[in-house]
Amino acid sequence: MRSIIKDGQVVTDSWTVLRPDEAGQLPEVASERDVVVPFAIWKAEPAMWQNRAGQVAVWLAPDDEPAELATHLASFPLVAVDFPAFTDGRGYSIGRLLRERYRYQGELRALGDVWQDLVHYLWQVGFNSFEIKEGKNLEDALKGFGTFSERYHSTWREPEPLFRRRNSRHENVA
Amino acid sequence: MYRYDEVDYRIVRERVEQFRDQTRRFLAGELSEDEFRPLRLMNGLYIQRHAPMLRIAIPYGHLASRQLRKLAHIARTYDKGYGHFTTRQNMQFNWPALERVPDILAELAEVEMHAIQTSGNCVRNTTTDAFAGVAADELIDPRPYCEIIRQWSTLHPEFAFLPRKFKIAVSGSVEDRAATLVHDVGLHVVRNADGEVGFKVIVGGGLGRTPMVGEVIREFLPTHHILTYLDAILRVYNRYGRRDNKYKARIKILVKALTPQGFAAKVEDEWLHLKDGPATLRDVDVAHYASFFNDPAYETRAANPEGFAAKLAEDRAFARWVEHNTRTHKQPGYRSVVLSLKKTGVPPGDITAEQMEAVADWSERFGFGEIRVAHEQNVILPDVKESDLYEVWQLARSQGFATPNVGLLTDIICCPGGDFCSLANARSIPVAEAIQRKFDDLDYLHDLGEIDCNFSGCMNACGHHHIGNIGILGVDKNGEEWYQITLGGSQGNHTAIGKVIGPSFAQADVPLAFEKIMNLYVEQRQDGERFIETVRRIGLEPFKERVYAKHH
Numbered sequence A: 001m002r003s004i005i006k007d008g009q010v011v012t013d014s015w016t017v018l019r020p021d022e023a024g025q026l027p028e029v030a031s032e033r034d035v036v037v038p039f040a041i042w043k044a045e046p047a048m049w050q051n052r053a054g055q056v057a058v059w060l061a062p063d064d065e066p067a068e069l070a071t072h073l074a075s076f077p078l079v080a081v082d083f084p085a086f087t088d089g090r091g092y093s094i095g096r097l098l099r100e101r102y103r104y105q106g107e108l109r110a111l112g113d114v115w116q117d118l119v120h121y122l123w124q125v126g127f128n129s130f131e132i133k134e135g136k137n138l139e140d141a142l143k144g145f146g147t148f149s150e151r152y153h154s155t156w157r158e159p160e161p162l163f164r165r166r167n168s169r170h171e172n173v174a
Numbered sequence B: 001m002y003r004y005d006e007v008d009y010r011i012v013r014e015r016v017e018q019f020r021d022q023t024r025r026f027l028a029g030e031l032s033e034d035e036f037r038p039l040r041l042m043n044g045l046y047i048q049r050h051a052p053m054l055r056i057a058i059p060y061g062h063l064a065s066r067q068l069r070k071l072a073h074i075a076r077t078y079d080k081g082y083g084h085f086t087t088r089q090n091m092q093f094n095w096p097a098l099e100r101v102p103d104i105l106a107e108l109a110e111v112e113m114h115a116i117q118t119s120g121n122c123v124r125n126t127t128t129d130a131f132a133g134v135a136a137d138e139l140i141d142p143r144p145y146c147e148i149i150r151q152w153s154t155l156h157p158e159f160a161f162l163p164r165k166f167k168i169a170v171s172g173s174v175e176d177r178a179a180t181l182v183h184d185v186g187l188h189v190v191r192n193a194d195g196e197v198g199f200k201v202i203v204g205g206g207l208g209r210t211p212m213v214g215e216v217i218r219e220f221l222p223t224h225h226i227l228t229y230l231d232a233i234l235r236v237y238n239r240y241g242r243r244d245n246k247y248k249a250r251i252k253i254l255v256k257a258l259t260p261q262g263f264a265a266k267v268e269d270e271w272l273h274l275k276d277g278p279a280t281l282r283d284v285d286v287a288h289y290a291s292f293f294n295d296p297a298y299e300t301r302a303a304n305p306e307g308f309a310a311k312l313a314e315d316r317a318f319a320r321w322v323e324h325n326t327r328t329h330k331q332p333g334y335r336s337v338v339l340s341l342k343k344t345g346v347p348p349g350d351i352t353a354e355q356m357e358a359v360a361d362w363s364e365r366f367g368f369g370e371i372r373v374a375h376e377q378n379v380i381l382p383d384v385k386e387s388d389l390y391e392v393w394q395l396a397r398s399q400g401f402a403t404p405n406v407g408l409l410t411d412i413i414c415c416p417g418g419d420f421c422s423l424a425n426a427r428s429i430p431v432a433e434a435i436q437r438k439f440d441d442l443d444y445l446h447d448l449g450e451i452d453c454n455f456s457g458c459m460n461a462c463g464h465h466h467i468g469n470i471g472i473l474g475v476d477k478n479g480e481e482w483y484q485i486t487l488g489g490s491q492g493n494h495t496a497i498g499k500v501i502g503p504s505f506a507q508a509d510v511p512l513a514f515e516k517i518m519n520l521y522v523e524q525r526q527d528g529e530r531f532i533e534t535v536r537r538i539g540l541e542p543f544k545e546r547v548y549a550k551h552h
């Protein structure tokens, strides 16, 4: 078990993220373990994953198409998105699409090159749990949520952008 | 001018504290070089040939006098007493110490300035027409939209890590003075058949190593949809732009790969889901931002007052300066003054702390405390009474700002080149100077008329050489500095990419090649034709022959 950040707290976590080896094979895990499977592998044989004792979730690579997951979303307690390098920002769009367009309500987790300076943005676009990169401190990462107390945009967390809130404020004063 | 409210201040201050902490963690070894680099770039900090280079945002080229004084103070306290205006309306400092950058940012925050997203693979400073709000041919004032876009792009959580940098330009006038056709996204105002005002959306323009003129993906976008439409464009780019090769990562490559129609279809599809969402602008929102850009308190005056007309008649040097370095204004009796930063012997775009302070003083004494930065790397006093022009001219002369060459051959747009930039193939500043010296005869220079001359030290094209009527590009030949000349480029409504005339020149031969080109133009031009018009009419061939002929 490892620690992750979930909804702003450090918690221990029972999911095992399965990553294929060089030959494309997933490691063997006991059937009762809860696993997060690469979406590409899951979608090749969805039925096979149904028969496990443990729970099944999927993780998306940056070039996976979230639309393909749309009709299955309700059945997943957890969906994860991988950030192989923090400079690869595709996962932010995937997060917004899953939340805003496909109305995913469950846990949305960021995996990979994830640390303090990124959690704020990830939280805005809809991620609520974070597997912090090996070697980076979780307590430091927690500080990242408080970096900004306001933002300009329409986000999943706060759909009303600042310019609308500003003008409602003006109206109230007037 | 836009003024920060408490929230804008808070965001910028929190950004300063974030960057201070990132710098501390880097210096303490908690962030690796590879982790810190993208973070510092997103705050305008490059590591250059001699020292770090800090780029400060001047949103859409607008400065207040107190901001320019602050830049002067920074130049003096943290740098070597000068700064450099860039072609993207920003200011660069070439010598700050890394450890002191957070303090510079804190000083900037006091005057509502920052360095957010002046570099890195994110949405950069939005640029516009330097004459916005005062130009006579304006359909709408682009500045409220620029500010709305500035706020939208600042720390946008979905688009902080794009495949590559992303530049947006907005033009609100009939004549495009913002180079909208060579930006990742250009928004150029149009009026539709019903008389409604909106934007033509242009995507995929850009210079750099693969220069391209942008493609129109939507002929008319109602103004209140700009943010949702930008979100749609950026999302398509963020998801599908190439990330495997940084030279193929700009949006222009994606637009080309998908075809403009294919790209447009993807954007429209994405937009269906975003359109009319909470990021749609209401009239009250636009009115809020527009209220910052109301006209200042102009006096009612007659055009061409007596004293001014008399000075024009008696002082030829003054008349010449007025002709070239001032622009007509929508308000009778006023003009905009362009202070030339292209004095021979001074690197184009460079400005000293004293000069900054002088400009700040004049902007208050003769205007409303506002200054503009032009992408041609000059500084503008937007609102000067014609009756004050003579005095402004004398003051400008005393500070070396009055070279009457705006829009002429020696008003060279020039990148820092090999003297400062580690990517350069060749130096640009000394060659630009050699050209200025060659054409130092004012009568001849004025006779040659309007010519855009643009100079880049390498194919990254920071000096926009592709869209110069005459362009120069530094190239490397076996470790030596050589220079390629292009002809026929232009910006504005007839944007075109210039063509190389032939083999490159050694440094010492560039001015001579220029002289031959200009001689041929003078011989060939027909009744008042501008240089670019002659080049378009007769083509490159005669120029090639002249320049490379053995006997001339």
Ligand code: HEM
Binding pocket: B046, B048, B053, B085, B086, B087, B088, B092, B164, B182, B205, B206, B207, B208, B209, B250, B414, B415, B416, B420, B421, B422, B423, B460, B461, B462, B463, B464
């Ligand atoms: C001194 C440090 C500088 C460095 C390392 C640098 C680096 C670069 C690079 C690598 C590009 C090409 C990017 C691409 O095509 O994807 C570029 C483009 C550009 N730079 Fe710079 N630059 C520097 C200074 C400047 C200055 C001083 C200016 C303004 C005078 C400037 C203005 C531009 C512009 C306008 C472009 C855009 C060309 C385009 O892609 O459309 N840069 N720069």
Ligand code: SF4
Binding pocket: B415, B416, B417, B418, B421, B422, B423, B424, B425, B456, B457, B458, B459, B460, B461, B462, B463
């Ligand atoms: S064009 Fe090349 S040499 Fe000039 S500033 Fe840009 S990167 Fe440097």
